[in-house]
Amino acid sequence: MSVSVRDVASLAGVSVGTVSNVLNRPEKVAPATVERVQRAVAELGFVRNEAARQLRAGQSHSIGLIVLDVRNPFFTDVARGAEDKAAEGSLSVLLGNSDEKPEREAAHIALFQEQRVHGVLISPLGDDLGRLAALRERGIPTVLVDRQDPAGEFSSVSVDDVAGGYLAVRHLLDLGRRRIAFVGGPHGIRQVADRLLGAQKAVEEVYGASLEVIDGEGLTVLHGRAVGEALRERAAYARPEAVFAANDLLALGVLQALTMLGDIRVPQDIALIGYDDIDFAATAVVPLSSIRQPSVLIGSTAVELLLREAAGGPDFEHEQIVFQPELVVRASTGTAD
Amino acid sequence: MSVSVRDVASLAGVSVGTVSNVLNRPEKVAPATVERVQRAVAELGFVRNEAARQLRAGQSHSIGLIVLDVRNPFFTDVARGAEDKAAEGSLSVLLGNSDEKPEREAAHIALFQEQRVHGVLISPLGDDLGRLAALRERGIPTVLVDRQDPAGEFSSVSVDDVAGGYLAVRHLLDLGRRRIAFVGGPHGIRQVADRLLGAQKAVEEVYGASLEVIDGEGLTVLHGRAVGEALRERAAYARPEAVFAANDLLALGVLQALTMLGDIRVPQDIALIGYDDIDFAATAVVPLSSIRQPSVLIGSTAVELLLREAAGGPDFEHEQIVFQPELVVRASTGTAD
DNA sequence: GCCGCTTCATGAATCGTTTCAATCGCCATG
DNA sequence: CATGGCGATTGAAACGATTCATGAAGCGGC
Numbered sequence: 001m002s003v004s005v006r007d008v009a010s011l012a013g014v015s016v017g018t019v020s021n022v023l024n025r026p027e028k029v030a031p032a033t034v035e036r037v038q039r040a041v042a043e044l045g046f047v048r049n050e051a052a053r054q055l056r057a058g059q060s061h062s063i064g065l066i067v068l069d070v071r072n073p074f075f076t077d078v079a080r081g082a083e084d085k086a087a088e089g090s091l092s093v094l095l096g097n098s099d100e101k102p103e104r105e106a107a108h109i110a111l112f113q114e115q116r117v118h119g120v121l122i123s124p125l126g127d128d129l130g131r132l133a134a135l136r137e138r139g140i141p142t143v144l145v146d147r148q149d150p151a152g153e154f155s156s157v158s159v160d161d162v163a164g165g166y167l168a169v170r171h172l173l174d175l176g177r178r179r180i181a182f183v184g185g186p187h188g189i190r191q192v193a194d195r196l197l198g199a200q201k202a203v204e205e206v207y208g209a210s211l212e213v214i215d216g217e218g219l220t221v222l223h224g225r226a227v228g229e230a231l232r233e234r235a236a237y238a239r240p241e242a243v244f245a246a247n248d249l250l251a252l253g254v255l256q257a258l259t260m261l262g263d264i265r266v267p268q269d270i271a272l273i274g275y276d277d278i279d280f281a282a283t284a285v286v287p288l289s290s291i292r293q294p295s296v297l298i299g300s301t302a303v304e305l306l307l308r309e310a311a312g313g314p315d316f317e318h319e320q321i322v323f324q325p326e327l328v329v330r331a332s333t334g335t336a337d
Numbered sequence: 338m339s340v341s342v343r344d345v346a347s348l349a350g351v352s353v354g355t356v357s358n359v360l361n362r363p364e365k366v367a368p369a370t371v372e373r374v375q376r377a378v379a380e381l382g383f384v385r386n387e388a389a390r391q392l393r394a395g396q397s398h399s400i401g402l403i404v405l406d407v408r409n410p411f412f413t414d415v416a417r418g419a420e421d422k423a424a425e426g427s428l429s430v431l432l433g434n435s436d437e438k439p440e441r442e443a444a445h446i447a448l449f450q451e452q453r454v455h456g457v458l459i460s461p462l463g464d465d466l467g468r469l470a471a472l473r474e475r476g477i478p479t480v481l482v483d484r485q486d487p488a489g490e491f492s493s494v495s496v497d498d499v500a501g502g503y504l505a506v507r508h509l510l511d512l513g514r515r516r517i518a519f520v521g522g523p524h525g526i527r528q529v530a531d532r533l534l535g536a537q538k539a540v541e542e543v544y545g546a547s548l549e550v551i552d553g554e555g556l557t558v559l560h561g562r563a564v565g566e567a568l569r570e571r572a573a574y575a576r577p578e579a580v581f582a583a584n585d586l587l588a589l590g591v592l593q594a595l596t597m598l599g600d601i602r603v604p605q606d607i608a609l610i611g612y613d614d615i616d617f618a619a620t621a622v623v624p625l626s627s628i629r630q631p632s633v634l635i636g637s638t639a640v641e642l643l644l645r646e647a648a649g650g651p652d653f654e655h656e657q658i659v660f661q662p663e664l665v666v667r668a669s670t671g672t673a674d
Numbered sequence: 675g676c677c678g679c680t681t682c683a684t685g686a687a688t689c690g691t692t693t694c695a696a697t698c699g700c701c702a703t704g
Numbered sequence: 705c706a707t708g709g710c711g712a713t714t715g716a717a718a719c720g721a722t723t724c725a726t727g728a729a730g731c732g733g734c
Contacts, residue, residue: 002395002453002720004719004720004721005720005721005722006720006721014683014684015683015684015685016684016685016720016721016722017683017684017685017686017722017723017724018682018683018684019721020721020722020723021682021683021722023721023722024721024722028681028682029682029683030681030682030683033682033683045471045474045475047447047450047451047475048451048720048721049392049451049453049719049720049721050388050451050452050453050721051387051388051389051391051392051397051452051453051719051720051721052388052392052689052719052720052721052722053720053721053722054388054689054721055386055388055389055392055688055689055690055691055719055720055721055722056688056689056720056721056722056723057689057721057722058339058689060388070413070416070417071410071413071414071417073408073410076407076408076413077408079407080407080408083434092448094431095432097420110384111429113384114384114385114386114387115387115388116339116386116387116388134382137382138382138384221616221620252617252620253620255620256619256620260619260620260624279558280589280617280620280621282593282597283558283589283590283592283593283597283617283621283622284617284620284621284622285620285621285622285623285624286622287597287622339690341689341690341691342690342691342692343690343691351713351714352713352714352715353690353691353692353714353715354692354693354694354713354714354715354716355712355713355714356691357691357692357693358692358712358713360691360692361692365711365712366712366713367711367712367713370712370713385690385691386689386690386691388689388690388691389689389690389691389692389719390690390691390692391691391719392689392690392691392692392718392719392720392721393690393691393692393693393718393719394691394692394719395719
C-alpha cells in the first residue's frame with residue numbers, strides 16, 4: 001500500500017539504513033548518495049510513517065495541552081503561545097478541551113498517554129490533582145497552566161488570581177461602590193475560588209462593603225446572560241452596585257442581559273468588571289474593564305518549563321512561575337455617575 | 338521502560354494474543370480470563386502504545402482539521418462540531434492552524450500525512466487546490482470546509498458565500514445607503530472573493546449604488562481597526578455610507594476605530610454589517626448585524642461526509658453540501674437616522 | 675606494499691501491538 | 705471408545721523506521 005523506506009532503498013540502489021541516514025543525518029552520507037535517495041523519495045512520493053518512528057523512539061513529537069474551554073479566547077491565546085514555542089523545537093501541540101468536565105479531562109489524559117506525548121500542559125479541573133498522579137508516576141513531564149500547585153509536586157505557570165480578584169474589587173470599591181457581587185462558578189475551579197478570595201480580601205478592608213456571591217454554574221456567555229437576567233428581575237434596591245465576573249465571557253453575558261435585553265445602565269446603575277481582558281472586551285457594548293493576564297506568554301513559558309523539566313530528568317526541581325495581573329479600566333467601570 | 342502487553346501477559350499467565358483480545362474483543366475471551374488480564378493491566382498500570390497500534394493498523398485514529406484562523410470563533414465552533422461528531426466514532430481531531438499562510442498549511446498537510454490520519458478537513462487557502470493534490474493521489478479522504486470545489490474533485494461542506502454577500506449588501510441598500518464599501522482581504526481567500534461577488538451583484542441591481550473595495554489585507558480585529566482608522570481620517574463626504582466587512586472580527590475592529598477611538602456614529606453615519614455571526618457580535622458596542630452560518634453544523638457535517646467518503650472507497654461520488662446563510666439584523670444597521 | 679585512519683554503507687535486530695492459522699481441551703454424539 | 709465440533713487460547717509473523725556493530729573502500733605516509 002504505502003511506500004516504505006525499503007521501496008526507496010531499492011529504487012535508489014542503497015540499503016534501508018542509508019535511506020534513514022539521508023532522512024535524519026544527511027551530513028553523514030556522501031552528497032551523491034543523498035541526491036540519489038532524495039530523487040527516489042520524490043519519485044515515489046515517500047512520506048515517513050510517524051507511527052513507526054515513534055514506536056522505535058518510544059516517544060512522540062508532540063505535547064498535549066488540555067484547556068478548560070477552547071471557546072474562551074484566553075485559552076486559544078495560551079494555545080497560540082504554546083504552539084509557537086513548541087514549533088521552535090519541532091514539536092506539535094495536541095489541543096484537548098475538557099469543557100470543565102472531569103470525564104473529558106480524564107479521557108484526554110488517557111489519550112495523551114497512549115500517544116506517548118513528550119509532556120502535558122494542563123489547566124486542571126478541581127482541587128484534586130489525583131487525575132494527574134498517573135502522569136507524575138509515569139514520569140511524564142507535566143506543567144500546570146493558569147494554576148499553581150500548592151503541594152509543589154508540579155511545575156506551573158500561573159497568574160496570581162488572588163491578587164487579580166483583589167485588584168478588580170478594590171477598583172470597584174475605589175469608585176465608591178459598596179454592595180459588590182461576585183459572579184462565577186463552579187467554585188471547584190481554582191481560578192474561580194482564588195479570584196473570589198481576592199475579592200473578599202478587598203471587601204474586608206473597607207468598612208460597610210459587602211460581597212454577594214452568585215454562583216453562575218459555568219463560565220460562558222450564556223451563563224453570564226442567565227445571571228444578568230436574574231439581576232434584572234430583582235427590585236432595583238436589591239441589586240448590587242457593582243459586579244465582578246470571574247471571566248470576560250461571563251461579564252459579556254451579564255452586560256448583554258443588563259443593557260441590551262434590559263434597561264439597566266452600566267456603569268451608572270451597576271458597574272461591571274471582568275477577567276482575562278480578551279480582545280472582545282474592548283469592543284463590547286460598554287467597553288469592559290478587566291484584569292489582564294499575559295495569555296500568550298503563559299503558553300510559551302509553559303512549554304519552556306516543560307522542555308526544561310523533560311531535559312532535567314525525574315528529580316528536576318519543579319518551578320512555579322507566577323505572573324502578576326494588571327487592571328485595565330474601561331467604560332464599564334467609568335466614573336460617570 | 339514502559340509496560341507492554343508482553344508484561345501483562347506473563348503476569349496474567351496468558352499469551353500476548355489473549356491480552357490483545359481482552360483489550361479489543363473481550364467477548365471472544367472467557368470471562369474469568371478477562372478478569373485476570375484486567376487485574377494485571379491495572380496492577381502494572383499498562384497503557385496501550387498508540388504508535389504500535391497505528392503501525393500495525395496502517396492508519397491512525399484521528400482526522401486532521403486545518404482552519405484559517407483558530408482565533409476566529411467561527412472556526413472554533415466548526416472545530417467543536419467536528420470533534421463531537423468524530424468522538425462518536427472514537428476518532429480524535431488534530432487541529433491545525435494555517436494562519437492564512439501557505440507554508441503553514443503545507444506543513445500541516447505534510448504532518449497529517451506522516452500521522453497517517455484517517456482523513457483531512459480543510460478550509461484551504463488559495464484558489465489553487467494544488468497543495469491538496471497529494472492528499473487526493475494518496476487516497477486520503479479530504480473534505481473542504483467552508484469552501485466549495487468548483488472542479489468537483491473534493492467533497493465539501495460550505496455556505497453559499499455569494500448569497501451571503503448579496504444578502505448583506507442588499508440589506509444595506511434597502512436601508513437607503515448607496516455608497517457602500519467592502520472591507521476584506523486577501524482576495525486570494527475564496528470566501529472573501531465570493532462575498533465580494535455577492536456584494537457586487539447586489540450593487541449592480543440598484544441604480545446609483547456604488548461599491549468601493551478596501552483591501553484589509555487580513556481578517557482580524559487588528560486589520561479591521563486599521564481600516565476603520567483610515568476611514569476616520571477621510572473627509573466626511575469621502576466616507577462610505579455603509580460598510581460590509583468580510584467577517585465579524587474585521588467588523589468589530591472597524592467598529593472600534595469608528596465609534597470608540599473616533600466619533601463617527603454607527604449606524605447613523607456609517608452602517609456596518611459583518612459576517613459569521615460570532616457570539617461576540619451580539620455584545621458589541623453597537624450590536625453588530627451579521628450573516629449567520631451554521632458553524633457547528635458545518636463541522637459535524639464535514640466529519641460525516643469524511644466518514645462516508647472513507648467507507649465508500651476511492652471512487653466514491655464526491656458530495657457538495659451547501660448551506661444557506663441567514664441575515665441577522667441588529668443595531669449596527671438599525672433604521673435610526 | 676603495508677599499516678592505520680577516515681569516510682560511507684550495510685543489514686539484522688528492535689520497538690509493541692494486532693492478526694490469524696493452528697492447537698488444545700472438552701463435551702456430546704454415534 | 706472414536707469422532708466431530710466448538711470455544712478458548714496460543715505464538716509467530718508483520719507493520720516501517722531507526723540504530724549500531726561491522727565491514728568495505730579509499731588514501732596518505734613510510
